[in-house]
Amino acid sequence: MSLFKTLIKLLTFKLSRDEMLNFNKRHFILGLIGTWLVGMGRYWDDIGANWMQHLGLGSVIYIFVLAFFIWLILLPFKIENWSYFIVVTFIGLTSFPAIFYAIPVEKFLSIETSNTINIWFLAIVAAWRLALLYYFLKHFTKLSKGNIITVTIMPICVIISVLTMLNLHRVVFNIMGGMRNPTPHDSSYFVLMLLTGLSLILSIPLLISYGVGIYNRRKLLKEE
Known part of the structure; x- marks a missing residue:
């Protein structure tokens, strides 16, 4: 199967176990390139981003x-054929929906409208991934099902925390003092702050x- 056919099947929830x-090195490299791009x-239009973010290295x-x-x-659950390579390849391949973030809506629309659209982009990409x-x-x-929900949400809490560290550190003080220079990313920052609080509660x-x-799980495996 071609790389891009595999990618399409993955992004459309059709890829089998x-x-x-x-997954091989070609899939891994494709995911790595996608993540980098x-x-x-x-961050290409975010003047407050650091050099690692502008170069895409932070995402990698x-x-x-x-x-x-x-x-x-997932290691304690003793999953058959569970490997880090498969996981990192999968995570890399799921980076492609984030291309929505690169759409420069603020170049054509007002700050308020751009904020709203960026919120929708954030919601779509987050829900998809x-x-x-x-x-x-x-x-x-x-x-x-219960275990799947738990181990799905736990990494998401980590995602939110990482996004907070990457995106919000420079705007927290602005928020505390009142937003004097609004940007198209402000609404996304506020949402991430709220989600960070929710992550702590959960x-x-x-x-x-x-x-x-x-x-x-251990009890079940012993009985088998």
């Missing part, structure tokens, strides 16, 4: 860290659910 097991596109580093976290939290992660974990791990229930899930 066997096809995921067949959308990473640059995400991010997928390795996120993939490691996902791989790590979250659904892809759920699909991947459901079909690859074959865990119970952290304890998620940890409890995670621990119970591991216990039940």
Whole structure:
């Protein structure tokens, strides 16, 4: 199967577990290039971004860290054929929807309208990638629905925290003092701040659910 056919099947929720097991270096490189390109596109018009963000390096580093976290939290469940390479390749390939972030809506529309559109872009991309992660974990791990939901949401909490560190650190003080120089990204920053607070609230229930899930999984494996 060609690389781009695999990519389309993945992005449209049609990739099977066997096809995921067949990920190779070409798929990994495609995901890496995609992550790098959308990473640059995400910040190309953001004058407040640092040089790593402008070069897309922050996004590249991010997928390795996120993939490691996902791989790590699933290790205790003893999933057959579970590997870091498969996870990081999948995460890289799911970066392509973020190309929406590169659309320079602020060049053609007002700040207020641009803020609204950027919020919709954020919602679409986040929902799409979250659904892809759920699909991947459901079909690859074959865990119970409760465990799938838990291990899907946990990495998302990490995503939100990372996005907060990357995108919000320079606007927090502006928000606290009143937004004097509005930008097309302000609404996205506010949403991410709210989601960060929600992530903190969910952290304890998620940890409890995670621990119970591991216990039940180990118990089930012993009975088989």
